[in-house]
Amino acid sequence: MGDAVLTISSKNYSSWSLRGWLLCRIAGLDFKEELLSADDPDARAELLMLALSFLVPRLTHNGLKVWDTLAIGEYLHENFPQAxxxxxxxxxxxxxxxxxxxxxxxxxxxxxxxxxxxxxxxxxxxxxxxxxxxxxxxxxxxxxxxxxxxxxxxxxxxxxxxxxxx
Ligand SMILES: N[C@@H](CCC(=O)N[C@@H](CS)C(=O)NCC(=O)O)C(=O)O
CATH class of the missing domain: 1.20.1050 (Glutathione S-transferase Yfyf (Class Pi); Chain A, domain 2)
Structure with a gap:
């Protein structure tokens, strides 16, 4: 499976985080979660380094950074085909x-x-x-x-x- 980290901001407030998280789960990806709050200035700075968009979810897998939910979905679909x-x-x-x-x-x-x-x-x-x-x-x-x-x-x-x- 390789190294996979999903960066999200909150399981309470971030609808996009939920989508990305579910996509990874449904694909059967073995991933670590990283929670970075978009409100925290330090976390925002880190987010900018992770994704030019500042946005989450953002998936790192085998050194590749995917930072758009649909792109994450397509990436997972290509790499972990299922049903x-x-x-x-x-x-x-x-x-x-x-x-x-x-x-x-x-x-x-x-x-x-x-x-x-x-x-x-x-x-x-x-x-x-x-x-x-x-x-x-x-x-x-x-x-x-x-x-x-x-x-x-x-x-x-x-x-x-x-x-x-x-
Ligand atoms: N088009 C993006 C939208 C992602 C998005 O809007 N994420 C929100 C979280 S729900 C975000 O990161 N907001 C941080 C901010 O606006 O500072 C995608 O498909 O991933």
Missing amino acids: DIERIVTIWHECLNLYGGPYVFGETPTLADAMYAPVVTRFATYYVKLDRQCADYCETILALPDMIECTEAARAERARHRGTGS
Whole structure:
């Protein structure tokens, strides 16, 4: 996990501190809390050194300083991904059951399947364990003639790059 410190000003009065604190907790980040009151002139001086904005929350992780709540959220999301897979699996179940498969919206591949195609390949790359219905959906997508063509072209592209050293 590395070294993580979340600087906040107050658990009583700072709504932004609460947001940052919760984001870190939800992401499962192992972090230390540092409480710096924005009213205390010394703390304000320290805050300025921590974040040009003077504002909290502010997260330091592995030497990186993140000092905006949304940025903290995005940073944590990128570094500690969580519930995305479950969400996708839920959506696939709902759609496949409702529309009868084999594609997300029934018998014909649609925009939704094109959007999910890279998700399918990532699930394969990272050996994500899936239940039968979702695994079947992945196989269906990977077996699409257009998908096969594109995958073969991708392999040839990589081989070409390797060949030219670029
Ligand atoms: N846009 C900032 C807003 C943060 C913010 O307004 N924080 C308040 C605490 S609730 C603050 O640090 N205030 C200190 C001050 O105004 O001196 C973010 O998303 O983090």
